[in-house]
Amino acid sequence: MAQRHFEGKAHAESYQRYRVSPPQELIDEVLNFLRKRIQEPLDLAVDVGCGSGQGTELLAPHFMTVVGTDISSAQLEIASAKDHAANLCYRQSPAEELPFEDDMADLVISMTAAHWFDHPLFLREADRILRPGGCLALLSYTMDFELEYGESTSKLNQICQEFYAALHPFRKAYIGSSSLQVYKKIYDLVSYDDKEWHECLKVRMMMPLSRFIGLVESFSTYQGFLEKDPVEAKRLSQTITDRLLEAMGASSTDTELTVVVKYFYLLASKPQKS
Secondary structure, eight states, rough: OOOOOOOHHHHHHHHHOOOOOHHHHHHHHHHHHHHHTOOOOOOOEEEEEOTEEEGGGGGGGSSSEEEESSOHHHHHHHHHHSSSOEEEEEOOOOOOOOSTTTTTTTEEEEOOOOGSSOHHHHHHHHHHEEEEEEEEEEEEEOOEEEEEEBBBBHHHHHHHHHHHHGEEEEEESGGGTOOOHHHHHHHHOOOOOEEEEEEEEEEEEEHHHHHHHHHTTTHHHHHHHHHHHHHHHHHHHHHHEEEEEEEEHHHHHTOEEEEEEEEEEEEEOOOOOO
């Protein structure tokens, strides 16, 4: 059974404000895989579980039409309100019932969302709407982000590990203890012979400490803690922030540091008709 999260307005706004977009090098990997199997021009890309559209927007320059789908009206409201390319639109639908005819899509992609889907039903639906030679791409990252800040790096990551450990009891049972393992299981479920698994693409990005904290607060684990005990959840976040600032020797959460995000992804191509 698929899981529904990130649907409240406040959480959707947090998601839009703090979540990171997939790096261009990862989008390029997807496009290179696709272009080896389908001739350009590329027609339709469908971003399933698109949230507030950070990743969807990156596809617009490469396809005639890009459609982002999500179950959450709050997420889609935020996505649609932003300035976006004329060839991009959004539709509300579950991942297991996509509003497209058979053999239409060149690309079905999901960026940091597929772990919440009903995997067999989603894969069946993706297969239905993909044209022969079309590609499925599922991207995500591990939640144990690392920080880099000069000589303080080791201490910062020790504090972060304590933060992640405190949130772990609030991880949804549906996705188990490791998102990486969830995606490996999805990879095993993909029936196509032409498929690839990649992991540990490290991407470094600069951001203020405040954004890093906001990013962690947008996780379903923190949101679960916040729902159960908002006072303690906010106290934990503030304590971690204060400890990170002290370790950095900084006084403002506007201070920038490097956040290391570790991506993994699977790519697969629907067989051509014989």
